[in-house]
Structure formats: structure tokens, C-alpha cells
Amino acid sequence: MWKRRDREEEQPSRSTPDPAKENTPLSTTPAVRSYEPEAPRGVATIGKAVYIKGQIIAREDLIVDGSVDGTIEAQEHRVTIGPNGKVAATIKARHIIIQGQITGNVEGTEKVEIRNGAKLLGDVKTVKFVCEEEGTINGSVSSLRPESKPAPAVEPKAAPAPTTAQQTPNPTDHKK
Amino acid sequence: MSAVLDKLRKLFQPDENPPPLPSYRPPPVQPSAPIELTRPSNGLDQFFLFLDGQDRLKVLDLCGAPATTEFLFQQDHIPRPDPFYRALELAFGNGPGYLERQLEPDRVDIFVEHTLGHKEGEFDAVLLWDSLQYLRPELLEPVLEQIFAITRPGAPLLAVFHADERIEELPVFSFQVQGRNTLFLAEKDRRRPAQHFNNRMIEKIFKNFASTKFFLARDQLREVLIRR
Numbered sequence: 001m002w003k004r005r006d007r008e009e010e011q012p013s014r015s016t017p018d019p020a021k022e023n024t025p026l027s028t029t030p031a032v033r034s035y036e037p038e039a040p041r042g043v044a045t046i047g048k049a050v051y052i053k054g055q056i057i058a059r060e061d062l063i064v065d066g067s068v069d070g071t072i073e074a075q076e077h078r079v080t081i082g083p084n085g086k087v088a089a090t091i092k093a094r095h096i097i098i099q100g101q102i103t104g105n106v107e108g109t110e111k112v113e114i115r116n117g118a119k120l121l122g123d124v125k126t127v128k129f130v131c132e133e134e135g136t137i138n139g140s141v142s143s144l145r146p147e148s149k150p151a152p153a154v155e156p157k158a159a160p161a162p163t164t165a166q167q168t169p170n171p172t173d174h175k176k
Numbered sequence: 177m178s179a180v181l182d183k184l185r186k187l188f189q190p191d192e193n194p195p196p197l198p199s200y201r202p203p204p205v206q207p208s209a210p211i212e213l214t215r216p217s218n219g220l221d222q223f224f225l226f227l228d229g230q231d232r233l234k235v236l237d238l239c240g241a242p243a244t245t246e247f248l249f250q251q252d253h254i255p256r257p258d259p260f261y262r263a264l265e266l267a268f269g270n271g272p273g274y275l276e277r278q279l280e281p282d283r284v285d286i287f288v289e290h291t292l293g294h295k296e297g298e299f300d301a302v303l304l305w306d307s308l309q310y311l312r313p314e315l316l317e318p319v320l321e322q323i324f325a326i327t328r329p330g331a332p333l334l335a336v337f338h339a340d341e342r343i344e345e346l347p348v349f350s351f352q353v354q355g356r357n358t359l360f361l362a363e364k365d366r367r368r369p370a371q372h373f374n375n376r377m378i379e380k381i382f383k384n385f386a387s388t389k390f391f392l393a394r395d396q397l398r399e400v401l402i403r404r
Binding site for chain 2: 130
């Protein structure tokens with residue numbers, strides 16, 4: 001009798017989960033962790049033995065060391081054309097670094113860099129432009145002006161300075 | 177007397193075991209180092225005066241040095257580097273026969289069409305540098321006609337000519353703009369000029385243009401500012 005009670009008391013204690021075991025993840029592989037939204041940005045790479053024909057839209061940084069024929073878009077990211085890269089495409093990205101060969105127009109919303117040995121046959125539009133001594137361009141280089149900020153001269157001079165947060169200019173107000 | 181004569185003989189007789197003379201080796205003939213120099217440029221200063229007060233002007237640069245492209249971009253213009261010298265090599269070669277090949281009309285037509293095949297009046301300014309010195313009259317004439325066609329009226333053009341008429345091979349420079357009146361010259365190659373240009377000849381080849389202005393410099397380079 002006494003022994004049975006003892007067994008009944010022992011059983012629930014066995015079924016309670018061990019707190020140390022509960023905290024351990026099921027898998028510790030990096031692939032599982034990469035799904036976390038706070039993970040650092042990755043870099044996609046197109047290797048030198050790869051040929052892609054079509055449109056590439058990248059949501060992360062992109063390195064092209066192979067051949068691409070079409071368009072490349074990575075609006076918020078960096079695109080690097082590696083030394084083996086041969087690209088016949090228009091490229092739009094935040095930051096474009098060229099080490100290989102490009103035939104096509106290039107638009108960098110932040111910066112375009114042409115490194116030694118690079119060859120670009122096409123026009124460049126960007127905000128900041130850097131070209132190393134042995135880089136070659138055959139095309140025009142024009143500035144892509146950043147989005148125009150509200151000019152202070154447009155504001156009427158007689159208007160009093162805003163004292164409350166409500167008076168901050170709303171861009172939709174101008175349209176009315 | 178005989179003793180004195182013996183001493184004199186000893187003095188002038190060759191030693192039986194003379195010490196070895198240091199063997200003379202002529203200094204090795206070193207090729208002259210490529211020229212690199214930074215110089216002020218009044219012609220460039222005047223060229224930029226014509227661009228003042230205007231932005232986003234399209235500037236054709238026949239040398240196409242990256243430093244010049246970066247400088248013009250920072251000045252809020254639209255540089256258009258053109259691989260003119262490279263195209264010249266591709267069309268006519270780089271060896272001693274490149275001037276003779278400029279006599280072939282087919283080559284000349286292809287060169288002009290592919291190298292300077294821009295729209296009429298497309299450019300607001302042109303940096304010719306020393307490119308014209310390497311063109312025979314048969315090539316120079318159609319090239320200047322094409323440059324006339326692709327620039328807007330009033331556009332400034334800057335050209336450079338070597339003043340030394342005796343020199344057989346001219347240094348081919350990379351002209352790099354470092355400031356409004358500062359040029360960095362880096363020698364890339366040496367090449368036989370097609371002809372030597374004096375002031376009268378320069379005025380003659382630009383007879384269709386509005387004006388020419390000469391700038392003298394201390395070195396052997398003569399700068400010429402031309403208005404379309």
C-alpha cells in the first residue's frame with residue numbers, strides 16, 4: 001500500500017518537463033536561424049559558370065561573376081559585377097560596383113564605382129561616381145539627383161515660424 | 177748618367193705583373209622614364225569659363241581619363257568619355273604603318289562613323305587634347321567635319337599641340353583634369369606624329385569654326401581654345 005502511493009507521487013514528477021530540455025532548440029542548424037527577420041542581410045552570388053537570361057530582381061546584395069543577359073534590379077541593395085562577370089543588361093541598384101564587363105545602362109541611386117579592369121559600354125546615372133585609373137567607360141555619366149527636398153524659398157517669408165507639431169508641412173496638402 | 181737613364185726606363189717600361197685594370201662597363205642605356213607632370217593650364221581655365229553658370233552640359237572627352245570624368249561629374253556636367261585613341265589603334269594599328277593606313281578611304285569612313293557617330297549638336301563642349309596630331313590630312317578633315325557637326329554653335333573646344341617640330345616621336349599623354357586650371361599629364365605611349373602644326377596651319381584646319389585662341393606655355397605644349 002505504502003509502496004503504491006509512493007509510485008503515484010513519483011509519476012507526476014517524472015512527467016513534468018525538464019526546463020533545461022525545453023529551452024534547447026530542436027535544431028541548431030544556421031538554415032533555421034536564417035528565417036529570423038532580424039538576421040543580417042545575405043549575399044546572392046551568380047557564379048562564373050552560370051548564364052542567366054531574363055530579369056533578376058534581388059531583395060538582397062548580389063554578386064554577378066557569371067553571364068547575365070536581361071535586366072538586374074536591386075533597388076535597395078548592392079550589385080557587384082565581379083572580374084569574370086559579363087553582363088548585357090540594364091542595372092538598377094542602390095550601389096553598383098563594376099569589376100567586369102557591362103554592355104548596358106547603369107543606374108545607382110547612391111553610388112557607382114568602376115574598378116580597375118572594368119569595361120562599361122553604356123550610360124551611367126548616379127549620385128556619387130568613382131572610377132579607378134584603369135577603368136574604361138564608353139558612355140555618358142550624369143548625375144541622378146536625390147529626391148528634391150522642399151525648397152525653403154517656396155515657403156512664404158511672412159509666415160510665422162511653426163510653434164506646434166500640427167504646422168509641419170504635409171506633402172498631400174500641396175495637392176489640394 | 178746611365179743610372180738616370182735606367183730609372184727613366186723603369187718608369188716607362190711596362191710592369192711585368194701589372195695590377196688588373198677595372199674593366200670598364202658602359203652604363204646601361206635605360207629607356208627614358210615615362211613623363212608624368214602636373215602643370216597649370218590657362219587654356220583649360222578659359223575652357224571652364226565658357227561653362228560657368230551652366231550645369232548639366234554634355235562634354236565630349238576624347239582622352240577619356242577617369243580623373244577628368246570624375247571632375248566634370250563633380251562640376252555637375254555630363255562627361256562623355258570617348259575611347260578615341262583606342263579606336264585609332266583598332267582602326268589603323270599601332271605600328272609604324274598606322275599613318276599609311278589612314279590613306280584608305282574605307283577605314284577612314286568606318287572610323288569616323290563608329291568613333292564619332294553621335295547626334296548632331298549633341299555636345300556643349302569638347303576636349304580634343306592632342307588627338308589631332310596623329311591624323312593625316314585625309315583623316316583629319318572628316319574628323320573635324322564630324323566634330324563640327326556633333327557640337328552646338330558656340331561650344332568651346334580645347335586642343336593641344338606639341339610645339340617642338342624636330343621631335344620624331346611624340347609622347348601620347350593621358351590628360352587628367354585635376355582642377356579648373358590644373359592638368360596632370362601621364363605618358364602612355366610614343367607615336368610618330370602625322371604632321372607638325374604651326375599656328376597658321378592650326379588656324380587653317382579650324383577655318384569653319386568661329387574663333388581660335390592660342391595659349392603659350394613654358395613647356396613644349398601649345399594650347400588652343402576653339403569656339404564652334
